[in-house]
Amino acid sequence: MRETTSILPLTLADVTWAVDGRTLLTVAAAEIHKGRRTVVLGPNGAGKTLFLKLCHGLIRPTAGRVAFSGSGGDARAPKRHAMVFQKPVMLRRSVQGNLRHALGLAGVGFFDRRRQVPAILAEFGLAELAGRPARVLSGGEQQRLAIARAAAVRPELLFLDEPASALDPTATRQIEELLLRLHGEGLTWVMTTHDLAQARRLADDVLFFHGGRLLEAAPAATFFTAPRTEEARAFLESRLFW
Amino acid sequence: MDGGATLTTMTASLIRAVDPAFLGIVLISLKVTLTAVGCAGLVGFPLGAALALGRFPGRSLLIVVTNAFMGLPPVVAGLAVFLLLSRSGPFGGLGLLFTPGAMMVAQFVLVLPIIVALTRQTIEDLWLEYRDQLTSMGADRLRAIPTLLWDARFSLVTTLLAGLGRASAEVGAILIVGGNIAGFTRTMTTAIALETSKGDLPLALGLGAVLMSLTFAINGLAYAVSRLGARYAG
Numbered sequence: 001m002r003e004t005t006s007i008l009p010l011t012l013a014d015v016t017w018a019v020d021g022r023t024l025l026t027v028a029a030a031e032i033h034k035g036r037r038t039v040v041l042g043p044n045g046a047g048k049t050l051f052l053k054l055c056h057g058l059i060r061p062t063a064g065r066v067a068f069s070g071s072g073g074d075a076r077a078p079k080r081h082a083m084v085f086q087k088p089v090m091l092r093r094s095v096q097g098n099l100r101h102a103l104g105l106a107g108v109g110f111f112d113r114r115r116q117v118p119a120i121l122a123e124f125g126l127a128e129l130a131g132r133p134a135r136v137l138s139g140g141e142q143q144r145l146a147i148a149r150a151a152a153v154r155p156e157l158l159f160l161d162e163p164a165s166a167l168d169p170t171a172t173r174q175i176e177e178l179l180l181r182l183h184g185e186g187l188t189w190v191m192t193t194h195d196l197a198q199a200r201r202l203a204d205d206v207l208f209f210h211g212g213r214l215l216e217a218a219p220a221a222t223f224f225t226a227p228r229t230e231e232a233r234a235f236l237e238s239r240l241f242w
Numbered sequence: 243m244d245g246g247a248t249l250t251t252m253t254a255s256l257i258r259a260v261d262p263a264f265l266g267i268v269l270i271s272l273k274v275t276l277t278a279v280g281c282a283g284l285v286g287f288p289l290g291a292a293l294a295l296g297r298f299p300g301r302s303l304l305i306v307v308t309n310a311f312m313g314l315p316p317v318v319a320g321l322a323v324f325l326l327l328s329r330s331g332p333f334g335g336l337g338l339l340f341t342p343g344a345m346m347v348a349q350f351v352l353v354l355p356i357i358v359a360l361t362r363q364t365i366e367d368l369w370l371e372y373r374d375q376l377t378s379m380g381a382d383r384l385r386a387i388p389t390l391l392w393d394a395r396f397s398l399v400t401t402l403l404a405g406l407g408r409a410s411a412e413v414g415a416i417l418i419v420g421g422n423i424a425g426f427t428r429t430m431t432t433a434i435a436l437e438t439s440k441g442d443l444p445l446a447l448g449l450g451a452v453l454m455s456l457t458f459a460i461n462g463l464a465y466a467v468s469r470l471g472a473r474y475a476g
Contacts, residue, residue: 053374056378058374058377058378079380082378082379083378085374085375085378088375089371089372089375091389091393092393092395092396092475093392093393093475101389102379105376105379105380105385106379107380133474133475149379153379
């Protein structure tokens with residue numbers, strides 16, 4: 001059914017992104033590996049969201065290369081990566097309407113959509129909300145729907161932009177558990193956060209950004225115990241100012 | 243208050259009389275206006291959305307022209323449609339001139355720019371909000387159009403009402419292309435114009451009152467439906 005060739009690793013080399021000659025993001029080299037939980041860490045305005053958008057193809061690098069391996073590198077290939085935005089746009093339809101719409105855009109046929117939606121609702125604990133208008137859900141429920149909607153198309157790689165930044169601790173824990181479960185089922189994800197504790201809980205690999213530059217890329221254990229840059233040390237000690 | 247009371251009495255007596263000719267006028271008005279606005283909506287919504295999302299040379303010019311045509315004088319539109327539909331005009335063979343069909347065409351021409359222009363603005367604003375999300379989910383601009391139109395549906399009701407207001411209040415265009423033929427192309431507005439110039443002010447006032455009441459009723463209904471829907475869908 002699904003292609004077996006992986007789109008991972010995702011490789012970035014000498015990437016810059018500039019607007020009107022002003023460079024807003026610089027990534028000398030970065031790799032996203034299959035099966036690793038990558039956490040993009042950094043203070044506000046560090047370039048985390050830009051990095052995700054670049055990887056996801058929403059913006060094109062001014063210079064350098066963002067390349068998926070295998071067929072994923074072909075822009076025409078069906079997208080095998082999805083993204084959950086910091087403020088996901090809920091369509092003015094029901095919860096299941098949102099899921100059906102996402103499946104439709106991914107090329108799933110009408111009858112298959114009707115068949116798949118109940119299973120997805122159940123999988124993400126949304127069954128009781130199926131008929132509710134998506135825009136009146138609570139923040140935590142909306143975020144769960146946003147993740148369900150992105151994961152419904154069975155991507156290999158999922159980008160998440162601050163998925164729990166606006167949630168209370170309970171909702172945050174639910175989202176983290178959901179992400180760990182999806183990872184256990186074979187989904188590779190990359191998420192941004194400025195929450196150190198969350199990064200420690202979730203990360204296999206850390207990409208640390210500051211001031212629009214990727215400063216460190218390291219396994220989590222290494223990064224948290226022996227950061228190489230002064231900025232990372234400052235951030236870990238919560239004394240980084242920008 | 244006195245004028246209002248007089249108006250109510252006159253309207254009541256008019257309706258009590260249930261003049262079949264009078265009823266016919268109201269029905270023709272409704273038929274022409276609702277058909278014209280309905281068709282303009284069917285054409286104008288997708289066209290407005292396409293103009294909002296399209297990237298082609300001359301787009302800015304087209305937007306300015308559409309906006310300018312919102313102020314197209316009805317008599318000018320009527321004249322243009324008259325020339326097109328007249329015996330020697332390019333569409334003379336259709337035999338539409340001085341029929342309700344011709345009036346529908348004229349009102350369609352008047353309403354279409356309003357719907358296209360207002361839809362374009364609404365959809366363009368919505369696209370700013372939806373762009374990244376829809377692009378991420380795999381929608382190109384063309385595929386985004388139906389999604390955006392559906393999500394803008396409550397705003398678009400107001401757009402449709404603006405068109406309806408233009409059409410139902412209009413007299414110049416339908417007078418020219420319809421001819422104000424009693425029982426065939428005589429509408430409320432053309433009848434009011436005629437009765438006023440004949441000096442039959444009570445009838446003119448009565449028709450005016452009915453026209454206003456219908457307009458209120460339609461707008462009230464549309465507002466209620468759209469508010470209810472908006473509250474439900476968020």
